[in-house]
Amino acid sequence: xxxxxxxxxxxxxxxxxxxxxxxxxxxxxxxxxxxxxxxxxxxxxxxxxxxxxxxxxxxxxxxxxxxxxxxxxxxxxxxxxxxxxxxxxxxxxxxxxxxxxxxxxxxxxxxxxxxxxxxxxxxxxxxxxxxxxxxxxxxxxxxxxxxxxxxxxxxxxxxxxxxxxxxxxxxxxxxxxxxxxxxxxxxxxxxxxxxxxxxxxxxxxxxxxxxxxxxxxxxxxxxxxxxxxxxxxxxxxxxxxxxxxxxxxxxxxxxxxxxxxxxxxxxxxxxxxxxxxxxxxxxxxxxxxxxxxxxxxxxxxxxxxxxxxxxxxxxxxxxxxxxxxxxxx
Amino acid sequence: xxxxxxxxxxxxxxxxxxxxxxxxxxxxxxxxxxxxxxxxxxxxxxxxxxxxxxxxxxxxxxxxxxxxxxxxxxxxxxxxxxxxxxxxxxxxxxxxxxxxxxxxxxxxxxxxxxxxxxxxxxxxxxxxxxxxxxxxxxxxxxxxxxxxxxxxxxxxxxxxxxxxxxxxxxxxxxxxxxxxxxxxxxxxxxxxxxxxxxxxxxxxxxxxxxxxxxxxxxxxxxxxxxxxxxxxxxxxxxxxxxxxxxxxxxxxxxxxxxxxxxxxxxxxxxxxxxxxxxxxxxxxxxxxxxxxxxxxxxxxxxxxxxxxxxxxxxxxxxxxxxxxxxxxxxxxxxxxxxxxxxxxxxxxxxxxxxxxxxxxxxxxxxxxxxxxxxxxxxxxxxxxxxxxxxxxxxxxxxxxxxxxxxxxxxxxxxxxxxxxxxxxxxxxxxxxxxxxxxxxxxxxxxxxxxxxxxxxxxxxxxxxxxxxxxxxxxxxxxxxxxxxxxxxxxxxxxxxxxxxxxxxxxxxxxxxxxxxxxxxxxxxxxxxxxxxxxxxxxxxxxxxxxxxxxxxxxxxxxxxxxxxxxxxxxxxxxxxxxxxxxxxxxxxxxxxxxxxxxxxxxxxxxxxxxxxxxxxxxxxxxxxxxxxxxxxxxxxxxxxxxxxxxxxxxx
Numbered sequence: 001x002x003x004x005x006x007x008x009x010x011x012x013x014x015x016x017x018x019x020x021x022x023x024x025x026x027x028x029x030x031x032x033x034x035x036x037x038x039x040x041x042x043x044x045x046x047x048x049x050x051x052x053x054x055x056x057x058x059x060x061x062x063x064x065x066x067x068x069x070x071x072x073x074x075x076x077x078x079x080x081x082x083x084x085x086x087x088x089x090x091x092x093x094x095x096x097x098x099x100x101x102x103x104x105x106x107x108x109x110x111x112x113x114x115x116x117x118x119x120x121x122x123x124x125x126x127x128x129x130x131x132x133x134x135x136x137x138x139x140x141x142x143x144x145x146x147x148x149x150x151x152x153x154x155x156x157x158x159x160x161x162x163x164x165x166x167x168x169x170x171x172x173x174x175x176x177x178x179x180x181x182x183x184x185x186x187x188x189x190x191x192x193x194x195x196x197x198x199x200x201x202x203x204x205x206x207x208x209x210x211x212x213x214x215x216x217x218x219x220x221x222x223x224x225x226x227x228x229x230x231x232x233x234x235x236x237x238x239x240x241x242x243x244x245x246x247x248x249x250x251x252x253x254x255x256x257x258x259x260x261x262x263x264x265x266x267x268x269x270x271x272x273x274x275x276x277x278x279x280x281x282x283x284x285x286x287x288x289x290x291x292x293x294x295x296x297x298x299x300x301x302x303x304x305x306x307x308x309x310x311x312x313x314x315x316x317x318x319x320x321x322x323x324x325x326x327x328x329x
Numbered sequence: 330x331x332x333x334x335x336x337x338x339x340x341x342x343x344x345x346x347x348x349x350x351x352x353x354x355x356x357x358x359x360x361x362x363x364x365x366x367x368x369x370x371x372x373x374x375x376x377x378x379x380x381x382x383x384x385x386x387x388x389x390x391x392x393x394x395x396x397x398x399x400x401x402x403x404x405x406x407x408x409x410x411x412x413x414x415x416x417x418x419x420x421x422x423x424x425x426x427x428x429x430x431x432x433x434x435x436x437x438x439x440x441x442x443x444x445x446x447x448x449x450x451x452x453x454x455x456x457x458x459x460x461x462x463x464x465x466x467x468x469x470x471x472x473x474x475x476x477x478x479x480x481x482x483x484x485x486x487x488x489x490x491x492x493x494x495x496x497x498x499x500x501x502x503x504x505x506x507x508x509x510x511x512x513x514x515x516x517x518x519x520x521x522x523x524x525x526x527x528x529x530x531x532x533x534x535x536x537x538x539x540x541x542x543x544x545x546x547x548x549x550x551x552x553x554x555x556x557x558x559x560x561x562x563x564x565x566x567x568x569x570x571x572x573x574x575x576x577x578x579x580x581x582x583x584x585x586x587x588x589x590x591x592x593x594x595x596x597x598x599x600x601x602x603x604x605x606x607x608x609x610x611x612x613x614x615x616x617x618x619x620x621x622x623x624x625x626x627x628x629x630x631x632x633x634x635x636x637x638x639x640x641x642x643x644x645x646x647x648x649x650x651x652x653x654x655x656x657x658x659x660x661x662x663x664x665x666x667x668x669x670x671x672x673x674x675x676x677x678x679x680x681x682x683x684x685x686x687x688x689x690x691x692x693x694x695x696x697x698x699x700x701x702x703x704x705x706x707x708x709x710x711x712x713x714x715x716x717x718x719x720x721x722x723x724x725x726x727x728x729x730x731x732x733x734x735x736x737x738x739x740x741x742x743x744x745x746x747x748x749x750x751x752x753x754x755x756x757x758x759x760x761x762x763x764x765x766x767x768x769x770x771x772x773x774x775x776x777x778x779x780x781x782x783x784x785x786x787x788x789x790x791x792x793x794x795x796x797x798x799x800x801x802x803x804x805x806x807x808x809x810x811x812x813x814x815x816x817x818x819x820x821x822x823x824x825x826x827x828x829x830x831x832x833x834x835x836x837x838x839x840x841x842x843x844x845x846x847x848x849x850x851x852x853x854x855x856x857x858x859x860x861x862x863x864x865x866x867x868x869x870x871x872x873x874x875x876x877x878x879x880x881x882x883x884x885x886x887x888x889x890x891x892x893x894x895x896x897x898x899x900x901x902x903x904x905x906x907x908x909x910x911x912x913x914x915x916x917x918x919x920x921x922x923x924x925x926x927x928x929x930x931x932x933x934x935x936x937x938x939x940x941x942x943x944x945x946x947x948x949x950x951x952x953x954x955x956x957x958x959x960x961x962x963x964x965x966x967x968x969x970x971x972x973x974x975x976x977x978x979x980x
Contacts, residue, residue: 200953202911203932209914232913241913242952267909267954269963278952281919287839290729 005061007032008040008052009091010081012067012074013101013151018092019043021168022064025175035182036061049077052084060084062181064091066168068101068320069152072133073145082158087181089194093167095154097263098320100167102151105319105326106311109149153320162187164195167261167317170247193244198266201240201258205249209233213284217306220256231257232282237313242268242275261317270323272314331362332450333388335379337370337395339425346429347442352394355443355976360450362388371401376408383412390453394422394446415458417900417960422449444976451972455965459900462938466555467656468892471496473547473829476504477523477872478864479661481879484530486886487538494653495530495541496561498825501608502541503527504663506872508591508605508687510694510701511745513737513871514768520607520696527609542651543570544614546825550833553939554859554889555656555896565646567601567615573641575611577603579631587619589698593688596698601631601642606696615642656890657859659882660833660843661875662826664865667721667728667819675720675816676795680803681706683795683814686738693745703749703813707801711753711812715805716742717793718759721819724790728819728840732869735817736763740776742815747779755782756809758793785809820869834923835860843867853881857923858940861885901943901960903936909955910934916947916956 009022019041023029032038039060040047052060063085069075082088093099104112113130117123133146154160164177173195180187180194187194197203209230218235225231231238231252239260240252251258264271285299307313319326336352338344353364363386369375370393383391391414393405398421406416424442432438468491472483475497483493495502506512506519507527530539542563549560583599591604598604600619603611621628622644632642666685669677676683682705684692695701705711716739721727736759743755757776762784764773776782787793787806795814798804803811822841830837835855836844843862846854855862861882864875890896903924905916912932917925924940925947927933936947936956948958 199909199955200911200913202913202953209912212914212918241911241915245911265909265911265953265955267906267963268952274952274954277949278915281915281946281950289839 004035004037006039006055006059007036007062007064008038008060008081008085009043009064009066010040010077011043012065012077012095012154013070014067014092014094015100016043017168018064018066018094021092021166021171022174024171025178026171028175028178031182032178049080052080055084057083058086060086062087062089064089064164065095065154066092068094068098069148069154069157070101071145071147075148075157076145078154078158087161088154088158089177090154090160090163092169093165093261093263093317096163096165096321097318098151098153099261099317102153102320102326103311103316105150107327109147113147150326151320156320161190162192162194165193165244165261165263166195166247169195170250172248173246193266196244196246196262196266199245200265201243201245201247201249201252201262204245204247205230205240205252207231207252212282214282214303215284215286217283217303219308225255227255231255237275237279237307239271239275239314241278242271259316260314263318271318272311272322272324275314330389330454331387332360332390332392332453333382333386334361334364334392334394334446334450335370335382336364336366336424336446337375337393338366338368339395339429340369343395343425343429343442346432346435346438347424348435348439351436351439352443352446355440356447356450360447362386370395371404376404379405379408380412383409383414388414389418390456391419392422392446392449392453393419394424394442394449396425397421397423397427415460417459418453418456420449420453420456422446440977444973447976448969448971448973452965452969455962455968456960459959461900462898463895464555464898464939466890466894466896467557467654468890469493469653469655470657470659470886471547471557471559471653471655472659472661474498474504474661474663474864474866475502475541475543476661476663476864476875477506478663478875478879478882479504479659480523480526480530481876482659482661482861482863482883482886483539484526484535485880485883487530487535489887490535491538491887491892493539494559494561494655495539496545496547497541497543498546498662499604500543500566500614501604501610502530502543503609505687507608508694508696509690510697511741513734513741514772516741516744524607524609531610540653541610543610547829547832548650550658552654553937554857555939557655557658557859559653559655559658561651561653563649563651565617565643565648566612567617567643567646568612569641569643570610570612572637573612574637575603575613576636577613578634578636579642580613582630582634584628584630585619585621587616592691592698593685595688595691656896657861657886658833659861659863659879659886660829660835660855660866661863661879661882662829662866663823664820664842664869665823667821669720669816669818671727672721672790674791674794675717676797676803676814677816680795680797680814682711682801682803682812683816686735686742686815686817689742689813689815690738693742693749701749703746703753705801705812709801709812710750713754713756713809713811714742714746714813714815715756715758715795715803715809715811716815716817717805718757718817719761719819720790720816723760727790728821730819730840730869731761731763732820733763734820734869734871737769737772737871739815739817740764740772743776743779743782744772747781751781753781755779756805756811757782757784758787758805758809759784760787760790820865822866826866833857833860835862853878854885856921858942859889896939898938899943901958902938902941903943903945903947903956903958904938905934905936906955906957907931907933907935909953911953911955913952915950915952919946919950921946 063081090096117130135142177194207230225234236257238257240258243260244262244265268274336349349366409416422445428442471494472479473496483495509519512519544564548562552558583601585600586597588594589598601615603613617623635641691697764770838844843866845852863878863882910933924937945958948956
C-alpha cells in the first residue's frame with residue numbers, strides 16, 4: 001500500500017461539480033484506486049488538513065485543486081498543497097481562470113456584504129452585522145478566514161504545474177489525464193493545459209457554418225434554433241469560436257450555445273476580448289457607405305445593446321485572469 | 330542576443346529636442362549591447378557608416394531610432410541587405426515625427442524617445458529573418474467589355490507587345506457610344522471619333538496582340554494575381570470571322586424579321602444581321618433563335634447568297650469553351666439605364682411617344698430606325714419635345730445619387746433637335762442641373778440660349794404626370810404640351826454585372842457598381858489584387874472619364890506584371906496554423922483583399938500569400954488564435970508594449 005503514490009483533490013471557492021466530474025469517470029475510479037492512494041479530499045474522504053501537514057514536502061504525487069481563491073483559507077490551503085504536491089493541477093474553470101466566483105470582481109467586498117447580509121430581502125439584520133475577520137466576544141477573540149477584496153485564480157497565488165479547463169472538466173478528459181500519469185506518458189511543458197485540444201469548439205461541432213453576417217442577436221429564449229446550422233450564424237452568441245475544444249461540443253449538440261467554459265483556445269490570451277474582436281467582424285450593421293455617423297452609431301448601439309450582460313457573456317469563466325480583471329467600483 | 334541601437338540626430342531635428350545621453354541612461358545594459366549616435370543616418374555617409382558598423386559589430390538585431398519608418402525604413406532595409414544582414418532583423422523607433430517634432434520639453438521628449446526605443450528593443454528580439462519569395466507570372470491581360478474603357482485599356486497594353494484577350498458579350502465592339510450620333514460636350518460624331526481606335530484594334534499594327542472574342546462571356550475565373558485562368562464561353566456567330574468581308578449580301582435575302590435590340594425594338598432586323606450600319610467587326614451573325622433552321626427548316630439563303638462561296642456561313646458553328654491564362658483582369662462592362670417603367674406616371678411603355686434617352690439617341694442617329702429623322706410613332710414631326718432629367722436619380726425611393734452625365738446629353742439633345750427641327754419647342758424638366766468641368770458649362774449655355782428651350786425645375790418625380798391628350802399629344806403636368814417625351818433615367822449597373830461580380834469574386838457597392846479598393850487613392854483597383862475596374866461599371870461616367878480609367882487600369886497592369894519578371898511576394902503576410910484552425914470562417918469575413926480561401930474538405934482556412942497584404946485583420950479576428958501575422962506576432966507586439974510601459978514607469 002505504502003508504495004502507491006498519493007492523490008488528493010481539494011475544493012476552494014467552488015460548487016462541488018468538479019468532484020462529481022471525477023466520480024463520473026465511473027468504473028475507472030477503481031483503476032484510480034488501484035494505482036493511487038486517494039489520500040485527501042474533504043468532499044469524499046475523512047482525512048484532515050493535519051494529515052496533509054504531516055506529510056513530507058512533495059509527499060502527494062498529484063493534487064487536483066478546484067475552486068477559486070476567495071478567502072484566506074482558500075489561499076492557505078493552496079500554499080499547503082503546493083508544498084506537499086509534486087504536481088499541482090488547477091482543476092476546472094474556478095481554479096484555472098476564476099469562473100463564476102470571479103464575476104464578483106465586478107464589485108467590492110463591501111458591496112457584496114451589503115447585498116448579502118443587509119439588503120437581502122430574506123434577511124432581517126437590523127444591527128447590520130456582517131462577517132468580520134476578527135470579533136471580540138467576552139470569551140475572547142473569534143476569527144474567521146479573511147474574505148478577500150478580489151477573487152484570484154490558483155496560479156495568481158501559487159505556482160501551478162498544469163491547468164485543466166472546464167466547468168467542470170469532462171470525465172473523459174479527466175480520465176485521459178489520470179491515465180497519462182499512470183502510464184508515465186510525457187506531459188507537456190510545465191504551465192501548460194491538460195485535457196483540452198489546441199483548436200476551438202467549432203472543430204468538434206458538426207453544425208454547418210455558412211453566412212456569418214449577423215444582423216440581429218437573439219437570447220436563447222427568443223428562438224428555437226435550427227438544429228443543423230451554426231448557432232452563431234443564427235444570431236445566438238455561441239462562444240465556441242473563442243473557446244478551447246475538448247468538451248466534445250456538448251452544449252451545441254443539444255441546441256444550446258457554448259458559454260465558453262473551456263476557456264481560451266491555445267494561443268489566445270484573453271477569451272472575452274477575442275470574442276469581442278471576432279464579433280466585430282461578424283455583426284453586420286448593413287451598408288456603411290453614404291450613411292451618417294449618427295446613423296452608424298445608432299445601428300451599432302442597437303446591436304451591442306441587445307447583449308444583456310457583457311461580462312456574464314464574454315467573461316463568464318475568465319474574468320479573474322483577463323486583462324480587465326474585473327471592476328474598480 | 331546582441332542588439333545594437335543607432336540614434337540618428339537628424340541634424341538638429343531630433344537632437345534639438347531629444348537628449349541622446351538621457352536616452353542612453355534610461356536603457357538598461359541588459360537589453361542593449363551598444364548605443365551609438367549618428368549625425369544623419371539617411372545620408373550617403375550615414376548609410377556607409379551603418380554598413381561598416383554591421384560588418385564590425387555583427388549585431389543580431391538593430392534598432393534605428395530616427396524618423397518615421399514610412400520615410401526611411403526601406404532605405405535602411407536596403408543597407409542591411411547590402412551588408413549581408415536580413416533586413417527584417419531591424420526595427421525603427423520613430424523619435425522624430427512622434428517625439429521631437431511634437432514635444433517641446435527636452436526632458437519629456439527624451440523620456441518618450443527612451444520609451445519608444447525600449448519598446449523597439451524588446452520587440453526586435455522577436456523578429457525573425459524573413460525572406461522574399463517569388464513566383465512566375467503571366468504578363469497577359471484579359472479585358473472584359475469592349476466599350477471605350479475596355480478598348481483603351483486593351484489597345485494601350487497591346488501597344489507594349491503584351492497579349493490581350495478582349496471579351497465582349499455582344500457581337501460588336503465599341504460599347505454604347507458607337508450607337509450615338511453625336512456625343513457631348515462638342516457634338517462630335519461618335520462613330521467617326523471611335524472608328525480609328527476600333528480600326529487600330531481590329532487591323533492596326535498591334536492587332537496581332539489582341540484576341541477579340543465577341544458573343545463571349547467569362548464564366549469562371551480562378552487563380553490569383555499574376556496567375557489567373559479564365560474560362561470563357563464563346564457563343565457561335567455562324568460566320569467565319571477571318572474570311573468574311575462584310576459585304577452584307579447575305580442579309581438582304583434573309584426571310585426572317587425580328588425586333589432590333591440595337592434600336593431598342595424600334596425597328597426590325599433580319600435573323601442574320603450586322604446590328605447596325607458601320608458596326609465592327611464587320612461580320613454578320615445569325616440570331617439562331619430566330620433563324621428558320623432552328624425551327625427545323627433547311628433554309629440556306631444566306632449561305633447561297635455569299636459571293637465568297639461556301640464555308641463562310643457556318644451553320645455548324647457551335648458554342649465553345651476556351652481557357653486563357655493571364656496575370657491581370659480588367660473589368661469594363663459598362664452600365665445601363667434605370668427602368669423608368671418603375672415610375673408609372675411617366676407613361677413609359679404605356680404612351681407610345683415616351684422614350685428613354687437611349688431610344689431617343691437611336692432616333693437621332695443616322696444608323697437608327699428612322700435614319701436620323703425625328704418622327705413620332707405615327708410619323709409626325711414633333712412640334713414640342715419634353716426632356717425629363719433626373720428620372721430615378723437623386724431620389725431615395727429610386728437611386729439616391731446623381732448620374733452626372735444626363736444633364737450633358739439632355740443639353741446635347743436640345744442642340745441636336747434645334748439643328749434638325751429649328752421650330753420645335755424643347756422643355757427641360759429638371760430636379761437639379763449639373764455642369765462641372767471646363768467644357769460642360771458651355772454646352773448648358775448653348776442649350777439655354779436656344780430660343781425654343783424652356784427650363785422648368787420640379788421638386789419630386791412623383792409630382793410629374795404625363796397624360797395622353799388628343800391626336801397623340803401628351804400633356805406634362807397639365808400645362809406643357811409635348812409630342813415626344815424623353816426620359817433621362819439614372820445610370821445603373823448593367824444587368825449581368827452582379828453575375829460577373831460573383832464569377833470574379835470581386836465586390837460591388839450598395840448600388841451594384843463594381844467596388845473600388847479606395848475611392849480616391851485606388852479608384853480603378855477592385856478589392857481583389859490583379860483585377861481592375863474601368864468605366865461606367867464602377868460609377869456613372871462620361872466617355873472621357875471611361876477612357877482615362879481604361880488608361881489607368883492599363884497602367885496598373887503594365888507596371889504590376891512585367892514580362893519575364895517574377896512576382897515578388899512580401900514576407901509580411903498572415904499564415905494559418907492548420908492544426909489550430911477550427912474552420913469557423915471569421916477570418917474570411919474581415920479580409921479586405923479576398924486573400925483567405927477555405928478548404929471544404931478539411932474545413933480549414935488558408936491565406937494566399939500573393940493576395941495577402943499583411944494588414945493583420947484576420948490575426949486580430951481569429952477567435953482561435955490560429956492565425957499568425959509574420960513580423961507582427963503577438964509576442965513581438967506585447968513585448969513592445971511592455972518595453973514602452975516599463976520605461977514610462979521608471980519616469
